[in-house]
Amino acid sequence: MANTPYPQSYYAASANAVPPRPALQGEVETDVCVIGAGYTGLSSALFLLENGFRVTVLEAAKVGFGASGRNGGQIVNSYSRDIDVIERSVGPQQAQLLGQMAFEGGRIIRERVAKYQIQCDLKDGGVFAALNSKHMGHLESQKRLWERYGHTQLELLDERRIREVVACENYVGGLLDMSGGHIHPLNLALGEAAAVESLGGTIYEQSAAVRIERGATPVVHTAQGKVKAKFIIVAGNAYLGNLVPELAAKSMPCGTQVITTAPLGDELAKTLLPQDFCVEDCNYLLDYYRLTSDKRLIFGGGVVYGARDPANIEAIIRPKMLKAFPQLKDVKIDYAWTGNFLLTLSRLPQVGRIGDNIYYSQGCSGHGVTYTHLAGKVLAEALRGQAERFDAFADLPHYPFPGGQLLRTPFAAMGAWYYGLRDKLGF
Known part of the structure; x- marks a missing residue:
């Protein structure tokens, strides 16, 4: 079976030592199957475990392999589009809820670091x-x-x-x-993964989800196993591929x-x-x-x-x-x-539910270190039946990129050229 290592980054070279994690073999049952062991998935898993759920995490490569273990390591508040943009596009109640949450992710990171004694060079x-x-x-x-x-x-x-x-x-x-x-982002992810396991959660590495069997009791299939769950949280972000086609179309x-x-x-x-x-x-x-x-x-x-x-x-x-x-x-x-x-086209995160039991959060648009930690809490609240904050994100309007997948890259690149010119000219 293919073994995907970390990229050759400074973070991988200076990562804290962790035990190897097995690939999924055979069938397991759980309350929640989380797809992706980056910040969104790990944050969701931690909040769920702290509230009594059984949780299984499937990771296609290694914990923190994607953006969570490669980013600039900066704790930056709010969203990629700030609260004033949200205020202009949604009603006052929704804007108030989202504004109140804009500074919560950084607090969650610090609480996790303190509670689970995570060594990640927090400054x-x-x-x-x-x-x-x-x-x-x-x-x-x-x-x-x-x-x-x-x-x-x-x-x-x-x-x-x-x-x-x-x-x-x-x-x-x-x-x-x-x-x-700022933090060492990969070591933060590794510390959160250890916290997940300390609470009884299971993480399988080198276990990419290849198919989701939807239904009243959904099943996530990997190359050599499957997970039967009551709920699924899709947390693959930029590394999800086309596993959930309706998510790929809008990002x-x-x-x-x-x-x-x-x-x-x-x-x-x-x-x-x-x-x-x-x-x-x-x-x-x-x-x-x-x-x-x-x-x-x-x-x-x-x-x-x-x-x-x-x-x-x-x-x-x-x-x-x-x-x-x-x-x-x-x-x-x-x-x-x-x-x-x-x-995402709006540069705001996409949060929602597919059917009754598949939840997702994606599309941090380059502003994810704090938001992903908040997203885990919001998703866990929704699974517990407390959906007010989840709904505030889920009700944000989102649209597919013009021209579909074929033209989304050149359209976005044209937009970036325009804004890059504005940067250079100072207007």
Whole structure:
């Protein structure tokens, strides 16, 4: 049987040691079968187990193989489209519910790390960096918006203050969110998987779901086994493929690229990011970066629509890094990798139910570290019969990409070109 290893990333190279997990063989019965051992699936499994459900998780490769173990490792609040966009498109009650949940995912991560003693290099503090006055105006509005929903751990940074937190001459100011922060994302996933198992949950790796037999008692089939369940949670996101065709039609896998430098040493690392905050800029096609626990710089950015792997990731991302930090021109790049996230046309997550017993959450649109942890709680609430928060997400309007699967990639790439031009011209 095929054995899919982790990609050759910094995260895989520095992952905490974990025991091997078996592939599913034969038939098992459970209350809930979760498809996907990334953050959405693991968060769902944990909340369900804490509420007395029997849970079996099927993972096509290894825990955290997809976006959960490859992302920039930044804890960023809200959604890929902020609450003001939601307010304009839905009624006030739905907007209020979604706004209240926009800051919950980061709290869930910190609660999990503390409760289950997960070693994932958790650090507090995230910066949104403004490259021009328009960006700064947006951040001022964002601060007012978030404070309206009770989120107060925010500080506007003028040009002098942002120089104190990041040694980049390109920024005119920023917004510091002390409830943001960063983690080693794969180690967070591995720690959550261990927590799932500590509560009696079972995780099968190298066990891709190949078919769902729908009905009153649905069955998930793998190559060498099957899981009979009362409920299914579909949590494959960009790595789900066409397992559930009605979900594939309204989303598109996209790739983002990440590089990691050789260790910089304490002195150089501290000059770049003196407070060890993570940073993302305010461009539509944004760059993001942070330090690791061993004083490397992780720098990511760029989007490849349709989730193709670029031939030379370093050639795409290194110039972006040097634009921010020209002082790193002689620093070696030790790791370069790509990972897929799932984009929706609205850039808001898609949550719902198929029939009576198949639940799903997908389409974080590049903003998934916090949202996925919230999604697990919301899905678990729905399975327990508390559907108000689930319904607030499920009622968001979603549409297929224009032109269907054949044309969704070129249409999205055209849109990205337009917004990339806007980034360059500053309007």
